[in-house]
Amino acid sequence: MSLLETARAVRENAHAPYSGFKVGAAIRAASGRVHAGCNVENAAYPQGTCAEAGAIAAMVAAGDTEIAEICVVADAPEPVPPCGGCRQKLSEFAGPEVPVTMATMDGRTLTMTLGELLPRAFSSSRMARE
Numbered sequence: 509m510s511l512l513e514t515a516r517a518v519r520e521n522a523h524a525p526y527s528g529f530k531v532g533a534a535i536r537a538a539s540g541r542v543h544a545g546c547n548v549e550n551a552a553y554p555q556g557t558c559a560e561a562g563a564i565a566a567m568v569a570a571g572d573t574e575i576a577e578i579c580v581v582a583d584a585p586e587p588v589p590p591c592g593g594c595r596q597k598l599s600e601f602a603g604p605e606v607p608v609t610m611a612t613m614d615g616r617t618l619t620m621t622l623g624e625l626l627p628r629a630f631s632s633s634r635m636a637r638e
């Protein structure tokens with residue numbers, strides 16, 4: 509199954525009764541393994557989590573810590589970019605060269621690097637004093 513197919517499949521499991529906006533994400537780790545996540549909303553709205561965050565959690569739980577590629581899919585007129593918080597979450601495990609593919613349900617895709625989506629990312633190296 510391709511990364512896009514995995515993202516589309518996990519999107520079906522999204523719990524999005526409040527927004528009605530289901531999102532699926534699939535990460536290919538440097539190990540070659542694929543990890544998937546969907547958005548999980550909550551009646552206490554701020555407690556909801558994005559699909560990317562779910563995929564990252566599944567990846568880390570499975571023992572991978574390096575993202576090689578990620579695909580995000582949603583039913584939208586244009587490919588949906590990860591939210592700002594998820595860009596930062598991705599940057600914990602992905603370098604600026606990592607491709608982020610955004611896809612619509614009708615098959616349109618847009619691929620950008622994480623560095624294009626999150627220039628001058630904050631990372632632990634920014635905290636170095638010397």
Ligand code: THU
Nearest residue numbers: 527529531547558559589590591
């Ligand atoms: N959402 C994601 O899962 N990923 C994104 O990149 C954008 C937004 C979810 C959060 C919320 O459950 C719904 O989409 C509407 O914002």
